[in-house]
Amino acid sequence: MLVKKGLEMADLPASARVVIIGGGVVGVSALYHLAKAGWTDCVLLEKNELTAGSTWHAAGNIPTFSNSWVIANMQRYSTELYRRLGEEVDYPMNYHVTDSVRLAHSKQRMQEFERAAGMARM
Ligand SMILES: Cc1cc2nc3c(=O)[nH]c(=O)nc-3n(C[C@H](O)[C@H](O)[C@H](O)COP(=O)(O)OP(=O)(O)OC[C@H]3O[C@@H](n4cnc5c(N)ncnc54)[C@H](O)[C@@H]3O)c2cc1C
Structure with a gap:
């Protein structure tokens, strides 16, 4: 998994097999399990920072x-x-x-x- 911060639209790949919107626990888990299953060419887009949404507030x-x-x-x-x-x-x-x-x-x-x-x- 490669994390790139501060990307512009032009930096994003034109296509991907899977695009996940949101880097909370659900999105990151989906990406993790896709990678485990051997899926490459998957992109996760997070508008803020990873875990910045509800996941940040979870009591754990x-x-x-x-x-x-x-x-x-x-x-x-x-x-x-x-x-x-x-x-x-x-x-x-x-x-x-x-x-x-x-x-x-x-x-x-x-x-x-x-x-x-x-x-x-x-
Ligand atoms: C105070 C509090 C305490 C909690 N405690 C617990 C707990 O103890 N145990 C438990 O199991 N659950 C707990 N929860 C619930 C748990 O935090 C959530 O169910 C879980 O984090 C939801 O994860 P998510 O990935 O669906 O959403 P989020 O974590 O909210 O992730 C969504 C992400 O999507 C991004 N996003 C949104 N729109 C876009 C867009 N258009 N483009 C790109 N990115 C976008 C957001 O920035 C965010 O990072 C708690 C919740 C709160 C608020």
Whole structure:
């Protein structure tokens, strides 16, 4: 990945296989995964600085609880990725894995948690 700052329109390639607009976590992740899959000729355009949008403000909390099987699997994939990413890209990352506490204050809430726990084991 090559990062070029302060480019004029004339400096940009006339065409690319993929153009990603926005260098927040979503855009950068898309570019990372394209590169991992062997796609070259991909361009990411960021109007400000990388991570200058919402990503800059994020508290860095990485949720690991969801009632959606799809989201739970994305979370599983992400946490596995973050464990090795620093080493993979040779950049020091502070990834601290902590536990969390959720209180079930009703029977329905408890059932919801049991469902999520069952899904997480799949
Ligand atoms: C205060 C706060 C705390 C948060 N805490 C957490 C947290 O703890 N955990 C969590 O998971 N999520 C958290 N979030 C949510 C998380 O930050 C966002 O969901 C995530 O960063 C969104 O990423 P994104 O790439 O979609 O958007 P952004 O990070 O906003 O990236 C979009 C980028 O696109 C660029 N852009 C826009 N238009 C153009 C254009 N026309 N041309 C070129 N570039 C353009 C912007 O400059 C920006 O850099 C938090 C959000 C906030 C605001």
